[in-house]
Amino acid sequence: xxxxxxxxxRATGVSPKTVSRVLNEEPSVKEATRQKVLAAMESMNYRPxxxxxxxxxxxxxxxxxxxxxxxxxxxxYLAEIQDGVLDSCEAHRYSMMVCPLRMRGKDFxxxxxxxVTDHHIDGVVLTPPLTDNRKLLARLQEHGVAYACISPVxxxxxxxxxxxxxxxxxxLVTHLVGxxxxxxxxxxxxxxxxxxxxxxxxxxxxxxxxxxxIDPQYIVQGGFTFGSGVVAARQLFTLKRxxxxxxxxxxxxxAGVMWTANEIGLKVPRDLSVCGFDDTxxxxxxxxxxxxxxxxxxxxxxxxxxQLLLQLRGRGDARLVQIxxxxxxxxSTAAVPD
Amino acid sequence: xxxxxxxxxRATGVSPKTVSRVLNEEPSVKEATRQKVLAAMESMNYRPxxxxxxxxxxxxxxxxxxxxxxxxxxxxYLAEIQDGVLDSCEAHRYSMMVCPLRMRGKDFxxxxxxxVTDHHIDGVVLTPPLTDNRKLLARLQEHGVAYACISPVxxxxxxxxxxxxxxxxxxLVTHLVGxxxxxxxxxxxxxxxxxxxxxxxxxxxxxxxxxxxIDPQYIVQGGFTFGSGVVAARQLFTLKRxxxxxxxxxxxxxAGVMWTANEIGLKVPRDLSVCGFDDTxxxxxxxxxxxxxxxxxxxxxxxxxxQLLLQLRGRGDARLVQIxxxxxxxxSTAAVPD
DNA sequence: AGCAAAAATGACAGCGCTGTCAAATTTCGA
DNA sequence: TCGAAATTTGACAGCGCTGTCATTTTTGCT
Numbered sequence: 001x002x003x004x005x006x007x008x009x010r011a012t013g014v015s016p017k018t019v020s021r022v023l024n025e026e027p028s029v030k031e032a033t034r035q036k037v038l039a040a041m042e043s044m045n046y047r048p049x050x051x052x053x054x055x056x057x058x059x060x061x062x063x064x065x066x067x068x069x070x071x072x073x074x075x076x077y078l079a080e081i082q083d084g085v086l087d088s089c090e091a092h093r094y095s096m097m098v099c100p101l102r103m104r105g106k107d108f109x110x111x112x113x114x115x116v117t118d119h120h121i122d123g124v125v126l127t128p129p130l131t132d133n134r135k136l137l138a139r140l141q142e143h144g145v146a147y148a149c150i151s152p153v154x155x156x157x158x159x160x161x162x163x164x165x166x167x168x169x170x171x172l173v174t175h176l177v178g179x180x181x182x183x184x185x186x187x188x189x190x191x192x193x194x195x196x197x198x199x200x201x202x203x204x205x206x207x208x209x210x211x212x213x214i215d216p217q218y219i220v221q222g223g224f225t226f227g228s229g230v231v232a233a234r235q236l237f238t239l240k241r242x243x244x245x246x247x248x249x250x251x252x253x254x255a256g257v258m259w260t261a262n263e264i265g266l267k268v269p270r271d272l273s274v275c276g277f278d279d280t281x282x283x284x285x286x287x288x289x290x291x292x293x294x295x296x297x298x299x300x301x302x303x304x305x306x307q308l309l310l311q312l313r314g315r316g317d318a319r320l321v322q323i324x325x326x327x328x329x330x331x332s333t334a335a336v337p338d
Numbered sequence: 339x340x341x342x343x344x345x346x347x348r349a350t351g352v353s354p355k356t357v358s359r360v361l362n363e364e365p366s367v368k369e370a371t372r373q374k375v376l377a378a379m380e381s382m383n384y385r386p387x388x389x390x391x392x393x394x395x396x397x398x399x400x401x402x403x404x405x406x407x408x409x410x411x412x413x414x415y416l417a418e419i420q421d422g423v424l425d426s427c428e429a430h431r432y433s434m435m436v437c438p439l440r441m442r443g444k445d446f447x448x449x450x451x452x453x454v455t456d457h458h459i460d461g462v463v464l465t466p467p468l469t470d471n472r473k474l475l476a477r478l479q480e481h482g483v484a485y486a487c488i489s490p491v492x493x494x495x496x497x498x499x500x501x502x503x504x505x506x507x508x509x510l511v512t513h514l515v516g517x518x519x520x521x522x523x524x525x526x527x528x529x530x531x532x533x534x535x536x537x538x539x540x541x542x543x544x545x546x547x548x549x550x551x552i553d554p555q556y557i558v559q560g561g562f563t564f565g566s567g568v569v570a571a572r573q574l575f576t577l578k579r580x581x582x583x584x585x586x587x588x589x590x591x592x593a594g595v596m597w598t599a600n601e602i603g604l605k606v607p608r609d610l611s612v613c614g615f616d617d618t619x620x621x622x623x624x625x626x627x628x629x630x631x632x633x634x635x636x637x638x639x640x641x642x643x644x645q646l647l648l649q650l651r652g653r654g655d656a657r658l659v660q661i662x663x664x665x666x667x668x669x670s671t672a673a674v675p676d
Numbered sequence: 677a678g679c680a681a682a683a684a685t686g687a688c689a690g691c692g693c694t695g696t697c698a699a700a701t702t703t704c705g706a
Numbered sequence: 707t708c709g710a711a712a713t714t715t716g717a718c719a720g721c722g723c724t725g726t727c728a729t730t731t732t733t734g735c736t
Contacts, residue, residue, distance in 0.1 A: 002455070002692090004691095004692060004693085005692065005693060005694095006692075006693090014715075014716085015715065015716045015717080016692090016693080016694095016716090017693095017694080017695095017715075017716060017717080017718095018714085018715060018716075020693070020694060021694095021714095021715085023693090024694085028712095028713060028714055028715085029714070029715085030702095030713085030714065030715090033714080033715085047452060047455055047456050048456075048692085048693075049393070049456070049458075049691085049692055049693070050389075050456055050457055051388075051389045051390075051392035051393040051398070051457075051458060051691085051692080051693090052389075052393050052691070052692035052693040052694085052721090053692080053693055053694075054389035054693090054721090055387070055389040055390050055393050055691090055692080055693070055694090055720095055721050055722065055723085056692070056693040056694040056695080056720080056721055057693070057694045057695080057721085058694085058695085059694095060389070069421070075414075075417070076413075076414060076417070078417065079413070079414070079416065079417040082436070083407070083438070086436070086438060095435060095456075095457070096435070096436070097433060097434070097435060098420070098424070098434070098436060100421070100424060114385060117340070117385055118385050118386075118387070118388055118433075119388055119389075119433070120387075120389060226619070226622075226623050252623075255623050256623070258625065259623060259625050262625040262626075263625075281564070282620060282623070284564075285564050285590075285593050285594070285597060285620070286597075286624075287596065287597050287600040287601075287625075288600075340722090342721095342722060342723085343722065343723060343724095344722075344723090352685075352686085353685065353686045353687080354686090354722090354723080354724095355685070355686060355687080355688095355723095355724080355725095356684085356685060356686075358723070358724060359684095359685085359724095361723090362724085365683095366682095366683060366684055366685085367684070367685085368683085368684060368685090368732095371684080371685085386722085386723075387721085387722055387723070389721085389722080389723090390691090390721070390722035390723040390724090391722080391723055391724075392691090392723090393690095393691050393692065393693085393721090393722080393723070393724090394690080394691050394722070394723040394724040394725080395691085395723070395724045395725080396724085396725085397724095
């Protein structure tokens with residue numbers, strides 16, 4: 001029925017162990033032998049049994065993508081990252097599991113234990129805000145499970161991928177300033193997310209650099225959701241000196257801001273400039289199309305997984321890769337008229 | 339280190355095989371024994387090794403969610419279904435893998451072979467348009483892999499979940515007629531998708547029922563993407579008798595239509611009513627919010643997986659579940675003024 | 677009470693691979 | 707040319723569980 005390693009061994013005239021060595025790319029196999037075995041594997045269409053490898057060996061060739069689905073119900077962001085991770089996994093014949101975790105709740109870390117123990121996971125890709133959960137990281141280390149992070153807050157001794165979000169946010173706000181805006185508000189994301197911190201810091205840095213004061217009234221809390229953008233915008237619109245531009249910490253909230261602007265009859269960008277962050281598909285689908293910062297989620301997923309696999313396969317130095325950002329200046333921002 | 343089945347057996351004073359029986363919910367175990375074993379498992383925090391179970395037994399407790407990622411790059415629709423499938427899997431201690439498949443290309447079916455053979459997959463959840471790929475279904479049957487379908491075209495001998503999309507579309511268009519619209523256009527989805535066929539059929543049925551003629555000019559081809567909605571709308575807007583309402587076969591295309599309306603200065607819903615289908619998150623985030631049909635993707639994923647597991651666990655009759663639709667009448671549709 | 681049938685349990689091999697360690701082969705310097 | 711070291715290969719056990727089949731215990735009936 002199934003072609004087993006033993007079959008390949010017999011066909012090649014070597015021992016099963018040698019075939020195993022070839023399969024696992026172990027060093028001490030004579031080149032001629034390796035070629036013979038490889039050829040036999042190919043022609044017999046041999047495919048190793050993950051179950052057997054996992055059971056017998058110390059590796060499972062399984063990686064998991066972990067995410068917090070308290071704050072992230074089925075977002076495009078995660079779907080794209082997942083696609084990227086999958087890409088890298090397939091390239092190296094690893095399999096991927098997706099594991100939503102509810103970061104709130106006591107059994108959160110135990111879920112990880114279960115996962116890791118059950119499936120013998122070799123490594124995980126962590127998405128924010130899991131990337132900086134101390135307990136989680138500690139637990140993974142205890143289990144000897146490697147991990148790569150996407151946009152982690154702490155960069156020390158971490159492998160993965162990140163973007164200079166603060167600089168990007170700063171550039172974006174500087175662009176608003178360049179358009180003549182002086183009253184620029186900011187809708188903050190979920191408090192303890194790195195993304196919120198960096199984007200807010202960038203906002204402040206740009207204002208300061210432009211010699212503008214930072215008005216606490218112009219900084220309102222949001223939660224990365226469309227709805228929270230609506231709430232924040234309503235609050236901002238009641239201010240006596242209404243902002244002429246609003247920088248929302250992500251596209252969803254920016255969409256909420258634009259929606260609210262429409263609701264009260266403000267015309268974007270004539271009466272109000274709006275910009276977001278992430279460049280989700282929605283950004284180009286809104287009217288007017290949204291000025292934002294491109295964050296290539298899929299590529300980030302791919303790179304993070306790539307670094308993780310580098311580590312797992314003992315192939316040289318995995319590192320924290322920086323990925324460039326890109327401003328997307330579109331129709332939702334314009335010069336302030338006077 | 340790890341708690342094994344044997345450890346539980348020793349602690350309980352029974353043979354490993356009996357513990358195995360309890361684990362697999364086999365019938366012939368005395369209730370008292372079962373309870374003892376269950377208690378021991380619990381207190382020892384025993385978790386079976388999926389690798390060992392897969393290797394030794396005939397089941398892997400693994401299901402895969404298959405989708406075609408040629409036409410579906412990282413959509414919310416799939417992400418939600420995935421969430422739902424995951425829900426059901428976890429409820430029954432099954433694991434899930436996600437498997438993008440490129441339906442174009444020769445090795446498409448071989449990818450499935452690989453998947454199934456490699457991981458010994460017990461069953462798969464199929465999403466459109468995979469649900470009706472004859473070759474795929476045949477191959478799965480050959481492999482003895484059970485499957486459940488989400489919105490399959492053919493309903494005969496199929497397990498899974500579906501909605502009466504034709505009726506829903508018809509209701510929606512009837513609603514437009516009720517608002518006084520007589521020139522109602524339709525943007526069709528990808529040609530061979532069931533969704534496209536049903537929605538178009540519903541459109542036609544509603545017009546016919548209302549005694550309105552079906553004008554081929556008012557039916558334009560789209561591809562389920564925002565961009566294709568834009569293209570379709572531009573085409574419709576050049577017509578001498580411009581439609582007063584456009585029913586797009588999904589929300590993405592409806593968003594494209596609305597975007598294009600904005601582009602040429604048409605005000606929705608004053609100058610044009612627009613409606614979509616699916617009720618993606620975007621529907622409420624557009625301005626004006628989109629009239630559409632609610633399709634509970636997550637619930638559908640959950641139900642499909644549930645039926646699949648019913649089948650896998652030999653628990654009675656899995657079937658094709660019908661799920662009710664729900665019209666979401668929002669701000670993008672209004673009475674035609676005269 | 678006694679026996680056949682049914683129910684419950686156990687012994688044992690083996691799923692397909694890898695880790696350990698020993699054996700065979702090759703390489704290389706003197 | 708020979709021996710020690712390095713390289714390459716192989717034998718074998720066992721990972722944690724389940725399938726098969728044998729054995730023991732219980733049940734139901736006369």
